Amino acid sequence: MNRPSAVPMLIEWERFTEENPQGDIREFASWLLTHTDPLRKDPFRKDLPARASQLLQDEPVAQAEPLMKSGMRLSEAFQENGDFLAWFFMGRLIRYVKFYTKAMMAQHGMSGPDEFLFLSLINEMDRPTKKEVCIAHASELTTGMDILRRLRTLGLIEEHADERDARSKRLTLTDKGHKTIGEVSIGLAQLQHSVLADLDPANRKHLIETLQYLNNYHFPFFKL
Known part of the structure; x- marks a missing residue:
């Protein structure tokens, strides 16, 4: 049985350390998911479900990310403000869940x-x-x-x-x-759209572990 080569991983590690000289293995794992998964590279990709693609074509102003006055998408305009983007996208996700389950x-x-x-x-x-x-x-x-x-x-x-x-x-x-x-x-x-969309098992596990970590981190500061 042929074992997969480790060379591609080493190449990506070299890319990562060039961009993040102080980065550790945990950060590398997150970086790897972001930079090698086409789903995460561009949410406006060509293989979107047909209905979603049609909506974007029919209503270009109502895209998933609003356009700023600079002409950039929200995630580009606020790329240095991770907390704001987290608030924005987590809030959006909650509203999507409410929309899917309302009826x-x-x-x-x-x-x-x-x-x-x-x-x-x-x-x-x-x-x-x-x-x-x-x-x-x-x-x-x-x-x-x-x-x-x-x-x-x-x-x-x-x-x-x-x-x-x-x-x-x-x-x-x-x-x-x-x-x-x-x-x-x-x-x-039986919902047509899963809240985790078409993420593969590895990405689902990674997302849930990240959400669990954030929950465990913030809960001690939460006061009822």
Whole structure:
């Protein structure tokens, strides 16, 4: 069995060290994904799904990245401001998810994916309190309590007295809640567009690990 040559990797390492003399192996791995994956090189590539390509042709002003007065795309104009680009693109991704799932959530009486996430957390956690669910979702208490109130009104969750603390209530799913979890999960699996698009398994794993790292980094500073 022929083993793949390591020469291409060494060539890329030379390119990387020329551009980033102080770069380490972890940075090289990220650089390699960005510079050798055609998907990441140009999101306006020719092999976009037909519908997306047609939309870009029909409405050039409404491209995925707005054009700045300089004539550059947003990512070019703000290429030195990584934090701003992260806010912009993560905010966009959340709105895409809401758009894809809007009709499905409305069909089950929910206003958006946050309510489904709360329902899923309650399903997987061990009879959590309301505060525990809010913390798990990194949601402000007032917002989280409103979501829990709506889920209870929909008949998806129910409260039980906490045997150890009379001031707290434990949450579980009702039969309707379990049924809703199953139906929405099937619907999400059948969505035309995955939130991770057409990323291959390696890129999916890398993205999720990066998001997990950012979550773990920021959570200690988050105050409810």
